Amino acid sequence: MSGKTKRLKPSTVEEQILEALNAHWHASAVGDANAEHDIYDDDAICDYPQSGEQILGRGNLQALRSHHPGKPSGFNVKRILGKGDLWITEYIITYQERRAYTVSIMEFRNGKVVHETQYFADPFEAPAWRSQWVQQIV
Numbered sequence: 708m709s710g711k712t713k714r715l716k717p718s719t720v721e722e723q724i725l726e727a728l729n730a731h732w733h734a735s736a737v738g739d740a741n742a743e744h745d746i747y748d749d750d751a752i753c754d755y756p757q758s759g760e761q762i763l764g765r766g767n768l769q770a771l772r773s774h775h776p777g778k779p780s781g782f783n784v785k786r787i788l789g790k791g792d793l794w795i796t797e798y799i800i801t802y803q804e805r806r807a808y809t810v811s812i813m814e815f816r817n818g819k820v821v822h823e824t825q826y827f828a829d830p831f832e833a834p835a836w837r838s839q840w841v842q843q844i845v
Contacts, residue, residue: 721790724815728787728794736782744769748819755825777802792816806830 727746734742747765754761762768781801788795792815800807807827814822833841 720818723818724789724794725787727818728789728796728813732782732784732787732796732798736779738778740769740773743772746813746820747823748816748821751820751822753823753825755827757827780804781806789813 731746744765749765751765753768779800783799785797794813796811798809810826812824813820
């Protein structure tokens, strides 16, 4: 080789990240904790802003998720958006018949997640006063 390193085209890198994300969310949905955490760097950080928690390292993140008392009964990815090293997934997790609307923001380095922030939101009733301007989504 001539001293140059072969660089992947951005579209190829993004395709690989999208493929890794799809595998990650599928593994999450079926409860495969090992495959679910393959996407993370060993030193990954995961933030849960609403509870004020930060999980340090892939091992701690996998252990925390593996010990969750209520395994999800439903998992529905709504969309994945991203470019370069920043990717966002919107999805719904159902725990014990309660839906949690979730947004995951993942930062990648060298094909692995190094930082993730997850936001969880409970559903709420739409106020009647704005019904003339909206339609209901499922």
